[in-house]
Amino acid sequence: MWRRVASVSHLTFAHNSTVNKNACTFKCWEAFTTEIPRKEKTTYQTAKTPFITFVLGGPGSGKGTQCMKIVENFGFTHLSAGDLLRREIASNSADGIMILNTIKEGKIVPSELTIKLIQKEMESSDNYKFLIDGFPRSEDNRKAFEQIFGAEPDNVLFFDCPEDEMVKRVLNRNQGRVDDNIDTIKKRLKVFTALNLPVVNYYLEKGKLYKINGVGTVDEIYKQVHPVFSTFNFEKCCVD
């Protein structure tokens, strides 16, 4: 039932989220009803089961903004795929030029490359709760992730936001991003509809999707997000 993924050696993956949740629930029960011998506690803390949330939504739908609040409240590690790719460009890596041109065109970087960057971050983290923001962007991304990690996300957030609101936010962002201009935004929106929405629908059908109304103030939107995570009782059962 349990499978260790060699390349993410400090994390133990479950094949499905039910097994994952049951393991977590069981540990909670154990923590509150028994004296836990030191050895057992250590075993649990070293064989961590990762909790993976994919954070999806169109450009400017507020993924990064809401992820910051989830990090503050629940101690997740935030991995923005777009940020990891921009960091690759800034480091002048061999793939930098190709990534830059892809981002300028609003297209999607090859799955293996993005997954390699995500995987590296997960491996070097002591945490086991990960928000993977802006990934998977396509069915190809999704299938490649599942194949390489041998795991599915535990849950998926989808920030649903009208296009005119997303365009307005992106054009006001002022972070100097090469893709925050009206021509690239139009391309990103097309790619989002054609390639990312099928991923959203896939997780909807699997019962893993939490659709969040992305319109409103940051705090109003976060009020919908918080209950998704508070049900897991991370603070109590998942001691770092």
Ligand SMILES: Nc1ncnc2c1ncn2[C@@H]1O[C@H](COP(=O)(O)OP(=O)(O)OP(=O)(O)O)[C@@H](O)[C@H]1O
């Ligand atoms: N609820 C909100 N109301 C108004 N502005 C917002 C809201 N949430 C975020 N913003 C602003 O909109 C811009 C885009 O937000 P954010 O970067 O979080 O979106 P994103 O989904 O991560 O976008 P991208 O996919 O382009 O990275 C930012 O300038 C942010 O401050």
Ligand SMILES: O=c1ccn([C@@H]2O[C@H](COP(=O)(O)O)[C@@H](O)[C@H]2O)c(=O)[nH]1
């Ligand atoms: O998995 C991914 C994530 C991102 N990209 C490319 O980066 C830009 C910007 O991404 P944001 O999530 O908006 O920061 C995106 O338009 C893609 O070109 C990617 O290829 N794969």
Ligand SMILES: [Mg+2]
């Ligand atoms: Mg973002």
